[in-house]
Amino acid sequence: RRAAGEVVLRARGVGKSFGGRAAVREVSFALRAAETLGIVGESGSGKTTTARIALGLTAPDTGAVEIHGRPWTRGDRAQRRDVQVVYQDTLAAFDPRYTVAKVLAEALAVAGVPREHRRARSVELLELVGLGAEHLSRRPLKLSGGQRQRVAIARALAPSPSVIVCDEPVSALDVSVQAQVLDLLEDVQRETGVAYLFISHDLGVVHHLCDRVLVMKDGSVVEEGPVGTVFSEPAHPYTKELVAAIPRLAAA
Ligand SMILES: Nc1ncnc2c1ncn2[C@@H]1O[C@H](COP(=O)(O)OP(=O)(O)O)[C@@H](O)[C@H]1O
Numbered sequence: 001r002r003a004a005g006e007v008v009l010r011a012r013g014v015g016k017s018f019g020g021r022a023a024v025r026e027v028s029f030a031l032r033a034a035e036t037l038g039i040v041g042e043s044g045s046g047k048t049t050t051a052r053i054a055l056g057l058t059a060p061d062t063g064a065v066e067i068h069g070r071p072w073t074r075g076d077r078a079q080r081r082d083v084q085v086v087y088q089d090t091l092a093a094f095d096p097r098y099t100v101a102k103v104l105a106e107a108l109a110v111a112g113v114p115r116e117h118r119r120a121r122s123v124e125l126l127e128l129v130g131l132g133a134e135h136l137s138r139r140p141l142k143l144s145g146g147q148r149q150r151v152a153i154a155r156a157l158a159p160s161p162s163v164i165v166c167d168e169p170v171s172a173l174d175v176s177v178q179a180q181v182l183d184l185l186e187d188v189q190r191e192t193g194v195a196y197l198f199i200s201h202d203l204g205v206v207h208h209l210c211d212r213v214l215v216m217k218d219g220s221v222v223e224e225g226p227v228g229t230v231f232s233e234p235a236h237p238y239t240k241e242l243v244a245a246i247p248r249l250a251a252a
């Protein structure tokens with residue numbers, strides 16, 4: 001694995017409440033180029049809210065996010081292109097009327113790629129995710145779950161982002177397909193140097209893919225560090241509990 005580079009996205013003490021109830025409190029992290037930072041925690045622990053804050057879709061009540069050392073403002077088009085997302089639910093992520101060609105052409109248009117270059121660039125993006133030009137005429141909804149997730153990754157790559165936020169990107173896929181998509185994410189990172197903020201409730205997946213991990217509970221980060229260390233020598237009782245529940249991790 002290549003050494004991680006400069007900090008591309010930094011969260012400083014971000015917090016968010018809904019109706020007076022804290023969903024995320026005082027969360028800080030730095031994500032470096034070509035690095036994968038995992039966020040694990042049970043349902044409701046604040047992972048998606050943290051992801052949405054990183055994406056600029058939810059404004060934090062406290063703290064701030066920086067992209068390449070500059071305050072993150074969703075109004076800034078260049079910054080917006082720099083942080084992309086891949087969701088779990090790939091069906092909801094696509095307009096049912098669109099072909100893959102149209103999905104990618106639109107993403108490239110938003111990224112400022114001139115019309116005459118869009119088709120060739122679309123084919124390159126498909127190649128990057130292990131699909132071919134023959135998929136351009138298909139509709140994402142008619143593809144398999146794994147293929148659809150590949151198209152979602154290609155679309156996220158269209159503006160050549162520094163960061164892709166992946167919120168449970170393989171949780172809806174069969175286990176064998178999960179492994180293929182995780183391998184693809186690794187290949188894409190090696191090729192492009194993109195950083196991933198990788199959210200999952202599945203410790204096995206995080207162990208496989210991530211360099212470092214944040215463990216969230218009730219909106220707070222209770223532990224963080226390199227995945228090897230956190231999962232082999234968990235310090236916080238909650239992390240110990242999570243790791244103990246996964247026999248193959250506890251044994252590793
Ligand atoms: N838009 C919202 N309105 C009200 N409550 C929300 C909203 N988004 C998240 N929450 C609450 O914030 C907490 C954290 O949710 P979330 O970030 O989705 O956790 P996770 O992704 O770890 O399951 C939960 O209690 C959830 O109900």
Ligand SMILES: [Mg+2]
Binds near residue numbers: 047048049
């Ligand atoms: Mg979530």
